[in-house]
Amino acid sequence: MTLTLVIGNKNYSSWSMRPWLALKANGIAFEERSIPLYTGAADKKRILDVSPSGKVPALIDGEVTVWDSLAIIEYIAERFPEAGLWPADLAERAHARSISAEMHSGFVALRNECGMNLHRPVRAKALSDNAQADIARIRAIWTDCRQRFAKGGPFLLGAFSAADAMYGPVVHRFRTYAIGVTPLMRAYMEAMMSLPAFQQWTEQGLAETCVIERLEAD
Template sequence: MPRYRLILGNKSYSSWSLRGWLIAKLAGIPFEEEVIYLRKSDTRAKILAHSPAGQVPALIEDGQVIWDSLAIGEHLAERYPDRGLWPNDPQARSLARSVVAEMHSGFRALRMALPMDLRRRYTDHPLSPEVAREIARIEEIWHDCRARYGAEGGFLFGAPTIADAFYAPVVTRFRSFEVTLKAESEAYCAVIMDWSLMRQWLAEAAEESETIVFF
C-alpha cells in the first residue's frame, strides 16, 4: 500500500480538513497526519510547503500531492473501489456526487454566517433569509437521500460515504449555533454525531489549545 500523509488545519475549526480526514478514514488507509494551525502569520507558508494551493486538506501519497477534499475523495474512491466511498448503485452514486458537488461549490452564505467552531456554543445567533434558505435546501437534500437510499444505517445512502463526510461539518455548525431543524434532520444529525469517526475527531479537537474568535 502507498505511504500516506494528510495535512490538516485545526480540528476545532477546519471543516474541509474534517471532510478529507473522514474520507481517508472511510478508505481505510493508514496515514500520518500533520495539523497546521490556521490564521497564524506563518500558516500559509507552512501549508505551501505541502500543497501548491496553500489550503488544507492535502493528501500526500508517496510524494504526490492531492489537494482539495473532493479531489481526495475521488482519488481514493478510484484507487480503492471496494471501500464503498461512493454508493454501489449507479443512480445512488450519481445523486451522491451531485449533493457532494453542491456542498463543495455552494452554501456560501451559511459558511460565512455559521463557521465551524467545535469549542463554543452560540445562542440566539441571527439567521438572514439567505442563510435560512440554504439551511432549508440542506434539509431537503438530507430528506431526499435518506428517503430514497438511507432506510438502513441512518446515513444519507445507508452506509457512510463521501456524502456524509461532506455534510458532517454542517451538522457541527447546526449544533454549535443551535439551529432549529425538522425532526428527521435532527435524527440525521444524531447519526453523524454518534458516528465513531466523528467521536474520534471531536475528542482530538477537544485536546487542542489554539482558539479562533469569529465574532
C-alpha cells in the first residue's frame, strides 16, 4: 500500500518539508497531496479531514494516520528500518534524536523572525537577542556534529539521517536571511543543497505562485 503525505505550500511549509525530505531522500515511494495554507475555511476543513490537529503534514498509511513532523519521521524509521533514518550506533542515535527533538521543540524566536519563504530575496534583517541566541545554538550543534562525525560523510551524523531532515528548513533560513556561517557550516549547507531531494523541494517551492500575505511581512 502506497503512503500518502499531506503537505502545505512548499514555499512556506517548513514542517511539511521535514518528512518529505526523509521519504524522498531515501527513495521511499509515496503519494503527495498538497493543501494550500491559510486560504480559507474550505482548505482548513480539508486539512481537518486528514489531520486531527488541523495542521500539516500528515502521513496516511492505510488505516494509520500520523501527524506532526517528528512523529511521522519516527514512523517512517520503524516502517522502513532499511532506510537507516536513525544511526545504527546507540550513542549516535541518541545524539541524533536529541538534536532532532531540540529542533522540534525549540528555536521559536528564529522561526518567528525568519519564516521559511523560498521566494524572499536573500538579505539580512535585524534580529532579536533571542533569535541570535537560537542561531548561536544551531551553529554549535552543526559544528559539533561535523567535527565528531565528519568521517562518515558530509551530513550532520555523517550519512543522511532524520536529523538532516529536521534541520533542512534551517538551511533555507540561513541562506535566505544571509546568516553568517563558518566554512565547516557552509560545507554542510552545500551538502544539503546538493541533495537531489532538497533541490526538488526547492525548485517546486519556487515554482509556486500562491502568495500568503501574512508570511510576507519581512
